[in-house]
Amino acid sequence: MIRPATPADQSAIQACAEQAYARYIPLIGRKPAPMLADYASQIATGWVHVALDEQASLQGFIVFYPHDNHMLLENVAVLPSAAGRGIGKALINLCESRARQLGLNAVQLYTNERMTDNLGLYPRLGYVEVARRSEDGFNRVYFEKKLGPTR
Template sequence: MISQFVIRKARKEDETAVRHCAEHAYAQYVAAIGKKPAPMVADFSSLITLGRVHVAIDAKDRFCGFIVFYEKGDCFFLENVAVHPDMAGKGIGKQLILFCERMAKHADTTSVRLYTNAKMTANLSLYPHLGYRETERRHEDGFDRVFLESPCEKATCGPHTMPGGQDRRYSASSIGGSVTDRRKHAQRDFARQRLTYAKAPFVR
């Protein structure tokens, strides 16, 4: 069965759901890492205020997951992505990452960069399948982190499938205007899209 959900910017009232989602998604790694992973103690209130958090909401207005990303220099930095345990295995995490990649492409940035903890072996297996390559490993802020990158021109930037089979494609040339204008158009238009997803594994 195909389900539908909307990706939109998080609002102040979403903070509790985002925090609970992060706590549930990352709790499994506490024992292996020896302390709470960074996403479990993130300042989501500030991140939401800064407009860096997007959430996935299904047709029944249920919280499905969230992603944190922002522009950093010439790239987009994907800081955090998590799916509610009740919604796991439905491809939501992958669609959230694709959303970030599209936003990065239409903002004319060069790549999407991220890091994951070295103990999160499922992520180290997943991200290469999504087009990310490892760039370095280092100890930072008390964690052993693995850094990965996906160039925008090689990101999985195909069209989302809209309800009824209608495809929507966006390009910098078709949107027009300045980089800032294109970014605003992309943020507004993508936030309105209803995305369909097929069942696919995702572990974060």
């Protein structure tokens, strides 16, 4: 089940981010941006959705919001213990569906260039690399997926 996050989810979301991104610290040389995010304020704005298992335990989360004429997918993370079950894809599908509902024509996202798994994953989901740049001390790769009408 995927639902909007509530303040009660904050500690589980933070723990998920810590677990999902910890392996990148040695590659990047510091904590990735999602480990430093202010999840309390993102939850308060309604930007965060959580994926739960049958026991209502958090398995992953996504942060997205409308920005200009597209949806910005800021963060998607899945617990390492839940990886490979389609949770991340389901969360991304939710983001794309909400973008279509709002009449937005694309989803944009970025990832760190050292997160090489992501550099292969997003193109398989229909995302195209559109830019590379350094921001906030991170070398980021930007992707975009153009959205057609809902089928």
